[in-house]
Amino acid sequence: MTFRDMATVLHAKVLCHEEKLDNPARTACCSDLMSDVLAFVNEKTVLITGLTNPHVMRTADMLDLKCLVFARGKIPTDDILETADEQGLIVMTTKETAFTTCGLLYEAGLRGVPIEWPEGEDA
């Protein structure tokens, strides 16, 4: 699927980098805990979150994430969006909750980002 398909499925409004919507999207993760995202996300993926503070953008920058989806209709402030614009990050916002956002995207074929377990730890 593409980022455009994601936006369609979620009835999302695209806030940044609409010109990149035809690129492919394969995996995603969902978290409000940026430390967690920094710890386990290992590829350039999609982050679904309910947090709209500048650190979400920073986390996305550090990990070279491709796309942020803000759930439950949240929209970050203009200066945060400007940062996203500079970073080349696709940003969209959907009225769906984080749970429903994940469900709809999974149903449409998106899968969870593969995660690495810290050495010596079992699930």
Next chain:
Amino acid sequence: MSSFIHEEYPVAKGDYTRAGEASADIKRRLKQLGVSSNVMRKVAVASYEVELNLVIHSLGGKLMLDVGTDGVLLVSEDVGPGIPDIAMAMREGYSTASEEARSLGFGAGMGLPNMKRNADDFDIQSEMGKGTRISMRFNLA
């Protein structure tokens, strides 16, 4: 290590708005130097976690970056308060972070273990009343 670049970034206690700026700059510089995106991400993640710790937990300090032919060296030094029990602090999930830090999505107690995991060499030393020094080395290959 013979060094292509040496940079220092002061980091102020409690300055949540600017937290992450040093790490963003470090990442930009590594990119300019042509460091691979895999190594760049490791350094960026460790740098962001250690920078946030300076903001959240320390009384203030600095980050130092050295890039040479044999790798990247990232050192964090602060002026206190020090960590009473390093083994405890290194445990996943252990955190003394404030409500403010938590509301921003941090304070999960994953920072130090995550730094250790990303760095090829990780060293932490701390003295109560003096400060904490964390030194991380990353291979370029």
